[in-house]
Amino acid sequence: MTGKISRNRRGTTRPRASSAAPLGRASAFTPDSLSVAPRHLEVGGEWVSSFAITGYPREVHPGWLQPLLSYPGRVDVSLHAEPIDPVTAANRLKRQLSKLESGRRHTSEKGRLLDPMVEAATEDAYDLSARVARGEGKLYRVGLYLTVHAVSEDALANEVAAVRSLAASLMLNAQPTTYRSLQGWVSTLPLALDLIGMRRTFDTSALAAAFPFTSPDLPPADPTSVAAPSGVLYGFNVGSQGLVHWDRFAADNYNSVILGRSGAGKSYLVKLETLRSLYRGIEVAIIDPEDEYRRLCEAIGGTYIHLGGEDVRVNPFDLPISLRPDGRRTAPKDAVTRRALFLHTVIGVLLGADLSAQQRAMLDRAIMATYQQAGITSDPRTWNRPAPLLGDLATVLTDTDNPTAVDLGARLHPYVRGAFSTMFSGPTTTRPEGHLTVFSLRDLPDELKPIGTLLTLDTVWRRVSNPAIRRPRLITVDEAWLLMADPTGAKFLHRMAKASRKQWAGLTIATQDVGDVLGTELGKAIIANAATQILLRQAPQAIDEIVATFNLSEGEKQFLISADKGQGLLSTGTQRVAFQSLASPQENALITTDPKFLATLPDSENNSGWVELP
Numbered sequence: 141m142t143g144k145i146s147r148n149r150r151g152t153t154r155p156r157a158s159s160a161a162p163l164g165r166a167s168a169f170t171p172d173s174l175s176v177a178p179r180h181l182e183v184g185g186e187w188v189s190s191f192a193i194t195g196y197p198r199e200v201h202p203g204w205l206q207p208l209l210s211y212p213g214r215v216d217v218s219l220h221a222e223p224i225d226p227v228t229a230a231n232r233l234k235r236q237l238s239k240l241e242s243g244r245r246h247t248s249e250k251g252r253l254l255d256p257m258v259e260a261a262t263e264d265a266y267d268l269s270a271r272v273a274r275g276e277g278k279l280y281r282v283g284l285y286l287t288v289h290a291v292s293e294d295a296l297a298n299e300v301a302a303v304r305s306l307a308a309s310l311m312l313n314a315q316p317t318t319y320r321s322l323q324g325w326v327s328t329l330p331l332a333l334d335l336i337g338m339r340r341t342f343d344t345s346a347l348a349a350a351f352p353f354t355s356p357d358l359p360p361a362d363p364t365s366v367a368a369p370s371g372v373l374y375g376f377n378v379g380s381q382g383l384v385h386w387d388r389f390a391a392d393n394y395n396s397v398i399l400g401r402s403g404a405g406k407s408y409l410v411k412l413e414t415l416r417s418l419y420r421g422i423e424v425a426i427i428d429p430e431d432e433y434r435r436l437c438e439a440i441g442g443t444y445i446h447l448g449g450e451d452v453r454v455n456p457f458d459l460p461i462s463l464r465p466d467g468r469r470t471a472p473k474d475a476v477t478r479r480a481l482f483l484h485t486v487i488g489v490l491l492g493a494d495l496s497a498q499q500r501a502m503l504d505r506a507i508m509a510t511y512q513q514a515g516i517t518s519d520p521r522t523w524n525r526p527a528p529l530l531g532d533l534a535t536v537l538t539d540t541d542n543p544t545a546v547d548l549g550a551r552l553h554p555y556v557r558g559a560f561s562t563m564f565s566g567p568t569t570t571r572p573e574g575h576l577t578v579f580s581l582r583d584l585p586d587e588l589k590p591i592g593t594l595l596t597l598d599t600v601w602r603r604v605s606n607p608a609i610r611r612p613r614l615i616t617v618d619e620a621w622l623l624m625a626d627p628t629g630a631k632f633l634h635r636m637a638k639a640s641r642k643q644w645a646g647l648t649i650a651t652q653d654v655g656d657v658l659g660t661e662l663g664k665a666i667i668a669n670a671a672t673q674i675l676l677r678q679a680p681q682a683i684d685e686i687v688a689t690f691n692l693s694e695g696e697k698q699f700l701i702s703a704d705k706g707q708g709l710l711s712t713g714t715q716r717v718a719f720q721s722l723a724s725p726q727e728n729a730l731i732t733t734d735p736k737f738l739a740t741l742p743d744s745e746n747n748s749g750w751v752e753l754p
């Protein structure tokens with residue numbers, strides 16, 4: 141509200157409107173009235189009281205201010221930091237050390253007992269001076285202020301007592317800004333103004349520890365540790381406005397499941413987690429059914445494998461041979477047997493049905509005969525020879541007199557010489573390498589997407605299980621219902637979920653078709669093997685099954701039904717937290733699929749797979 145401000149005798153400031161002064165845009169943010177008292181303000185219909193922190197603990201751990209941010213009432217916490225010039229910092233430390241040493245010598249000369257507080261301060265000053273001299277840190281002048289809000293004066297007194305008690309438990313001395321209540325309130329507004337000026341010198345590590353990169357709702361694996369937290373920032377807490385920070389590799393297993401209806405922000409969250417996991421040096425492989433990860437992959441220099449392309453082929457007969465860092469090739473002792481067992485799964489997915497005992501027996505003999513025709517036996521010296529193709533297996537099956545084998549060979553015809561033969565018509569053309577590998581399945585026919593997902597998982601798993609290269613990895617299967625709909629593929633995914641932890645890898649299952657996951661025992665087993673479970677917005681038709689499976693409360697049920705885009709529940713065992721995913725503008729530009737944003741990109745960055753006709 142524009143106009144002049146007058147102050148009456150009781151210290152109340154009221155706006156005196158000017159008839160000639162027009163209302164500006166700032167009037168929308170101006171309170172209707174402001175009453176100033178020595179220790180509190182009445183802003184509109186709300187009572188506020190401000191405090192300045194004058195005493196701090198000697199040592200702090202990362203996230204030590206989090207209890208103040210997660211206080212159930214409304215408390216504004218304002219942290220003002222001003223860097224100190226290195227020359228000025230060195231001179232101040234030198235003067236401080238001179239004062240402390242002079243005091244210690246005077247005490248010693250008089251024969252008095254040394255003050256433990258002075259001794260501790262002297263040690264800290266020497267340590268800080270050495271780190272500043274070595275360039276390991278800088279000094280900052282930091283002011284920390286709190287503003288407590290309440291609906292009445294009596295409620296304000298209770299809130300003030302509770303907040304001061306909480307601050308005291310953190311070894312903080314909170315003093316009211318007596319006769320400067322207005323300045324204290326302004327200092328906690330997002331205006332970057334410090335009108336109190338009560339500062340304390342912090343070094344770089346102490347200032348960094350003040351930022352709330354921990355979540356009290358998701359305690360770390362070792363609550364007594366004061367080490368910097370590791371993990372991924374998922375977003376902010378919907379209830380307390382704190383940050384939700386979680387490390388999957390600190391849980392019992394590293395698997396994760398993300399369930400949400402279409403448009404709930406499922407793929408957005410997966411890409412956000414992927415990008416932030418790459419910051420930590422974690423290798424990531426993604427199965428992308430809709431070509432949503434291409435821009436992200438190209439922007440950060442990942443490997444993009446476009447299944448369904450004319451020159452891209454995957455041979456399921458390739459033996460699980462790994463390449464060591466020194467260039468030597470290694471393989472399991474039973475490599476041929478393992479591959480024969482995997483080929484049973486491949487044929488089952490291709491044919492879309494479980495094989496009978498007779499069919500499996502015939503298929504097993506045909507697979508071994510196919511390898512022998514290519515000169516590959518149980519002798520490891522033969523494993524460097526070119527692997528046979530799927531067409532060779534079909535020929536072996538059809539050349540026999542057994543009707544069962546002939547029938548199997550005939551059913552493989554579309555994948556050998558028919559419409560779906562492109563992907564299997566030659567040796568494997570691409571190998572996954574690099575910190576990020578994306579396998580795009582968009583241009584595969586619907587009939588080939590389950591087998592494409594299976595072969596991609598097998599390719600990634602052979603790299604993950606290489607004993608010569610050990611590093612944390614994440615394997616993401618977006619729209620996992622494509623593979624879960626097939627019983628044979630679901631079994632393979634289940635085995636992979638159980639074995640990932642031993643290989644220092646985490647499997648991420650993201651799907652919008654909740655029924656395909658919860659409708660089978662294998663799907664429920666995969667969820668049970670995921671220590672990190674994320675539920676985004678759910679359809680009312682599927683919410684009852686979600687509630688029964690995850691044992692949700694009535695409040696959590698209603699939250700998932702009415703959740704906004706990007707909101708969800710993150711569950712880790714007995715701990716649950718409601719969060720809103722949060723991305724920076726740079727991250728959002730890489731991971732969003734908003735059509736309005738994509739329409740603004742040049743054609744080279746927004747290639748939808750269409751070609752221009754002559």
